[in-house]
Amino acid sequence: MADNRQKQDNRDRSKVAASExxxxxxxxxxxxxxxxxxxxxxxxxxxxxxxxxxxxARSP
Structure with missing residues (x-):
């Protein structure tokens, strides 16, 4: 069964993983x-x- 796309909370979008x-x-x-x-x-x-x-954006 596929994941329920209505229950996504977008936590992954706010962070960048330095290890990835x-x-x-x-x-x-x-x-x-x-x-x-x-x-x-x-x-x-x-x-x-x-x-x-x-x-x-502040530094070139």
Whole structure:
């Protein structure tokens, strides 16, 4: 039986996992940051996408 799509709570969308290569790679491609810099920002902000994107917008 398939999962009930009505019971999704979107917790995964608010965080980026530094331990998952695809999450880091997505940030690298989207913002043009190096992999090392992306990992630093993910760790600094505890994986918060919102804070990561805000800091990337402030710094080139």
């Amino acid at each position: 290569d695809y999450g880091v790679a997505c940030r690298v491609l989207k913002f043009g940051a190096s992999k090392k810099r992306a990992l630093e920002l993910i760790i600094k902000h505890g994986g918060s996408r919102k804070n990561f994107e805000a800091e990337r």
